[in-house]
Amino acid sequence: MEVDTWKVQLRKGVLDMVILNILRDGALYGLEMVQRLEEVPDLTISEGTIYPLLSRLRADGLVFTEWVESDQGRPRKYYSLSKNGIELLEKINGAWGSFTKSINNLIDKNGGGI
Amino acid sequence: MEVDTWKVQLRKGVLDMVILNILRDGALYGLEMVQRLEEVPDLTISEGTIYPLLSRLRADGLVFTEWVESDQGRPRKYYSLSKNGIELLEKINGAWGSFTKSINNLIDKNGGGI
DNA sequence: CATAATACCTTGTATAGCAAGATATCTTGT
DNA sequence: ACAAGATATCTTGCTATACAAGGTATTATG
Numbered sequence: 001m002e003v004d005t006w007k008v009q010l011r012k013g014v015l016d017m018v019i020l021n022i023l024r025d026g027a028l029y030g031l032e033m034v035q036r037l038e039e040v041p042d043l044t045i046s047e048g049t050i051y052p053l054l055s056r057l058r059a060d061g062l063v064f065t066e067w068v069e070s071d072q073g074r075p076r077k078y079y080s081l082s083k084n085g086i087e088l089l090e091k092i093n094g095a096w097g098s099f100t101k102s103i104n105n106l107i108d109k110n111g112g113g114i
Numbered sequence: 115m116e117v118d119t120w121k122v123q124l125r126k127g128v129l130d131m132v133i134l135n136i137l138r139d140g141a142l143y144g145l146e147m148v149q150r151l152e153e154v155p156d157l158t159i160s161e162g163t164i165y166p167l168l169s170r171l172r173a174d175g176l177v178f179t180e181w182v183e184s185d186q187g188r189p190r191k192y193y194s195l196s197k198n199g200i201e202l203l204e205k206i207n208g209a210w211g212s213f214t215k216s217i218n219n220l221i222d223k224n225g226g227g228i
Numbered sequence: 229c230a231t232a233a234t235a236c237c238t239t240g241t242a243t244a245g246c247a248a249g250a251t252a253t254c255t256t257g258t
Numbered sequence: 259a260c261a262a263g264a265t266a267t268c269t270t271g272c273t274a275t276a277c278a279a280g281g282t283a284t285t286a287t288g
Contacts (some may be wrong), residue, residue, distance in 0.1 A: 053245090
């Protein structure tokens, strides 16, 4: 996955970006991400969304996984950013900045009544 | 189409928002929108994207159309914002603002070191 | 009359988000 | 020991979108 192809896909999913960002502080497991995003307005997702998404990130080599025993319930599959994931994250966050700038220009230009 | 359903669909398409915004200054025809967006970074689209999208906006009652003769080439189908379209546009632009704020918070919180 | 330019529309493909359901493990109550 | 519930992952089936490519129609030009 390259930045250019990500730009193409951007409109179909800022979720990849969001997930990569919340993994920045350290490993999380799937359900934990769902719960964390429940607290963020407009970013609530379900399990049917997160697991295929994480599989994709893993297939793309952006994250790696590790099973960890839990003292309650099933073992958890923790996801961590790979080196590629970290690199892409930097690029993606930059691209997000210019993308929103483009759109905000468009909104201001037309909305501001020139 | 309501704001709530739009929020759900947001990640799948900021294009609706973009089109509604460029129609704010007045009517445009399909190909003209494609050409105008060619000049905006990251927002280049093709005819296979714009026409189904415009049909959808029209079916949703957000725009109305008008055929206008051209002195060169085929007659053009001009699209204008309906009253519903204008109302939704205001709501959408507001929702876009809070959506980007959510994401920027996430990026800053994790990227800025807590 | 053929070719090019303009403009609109449709078809087929790939992919994403999601609700709902399936599967597996561990804890708790009886 | 056993059923019920909680935790956690994964899959299936549906709907919708973006897009490349191709099709249709009108007018101008060589």
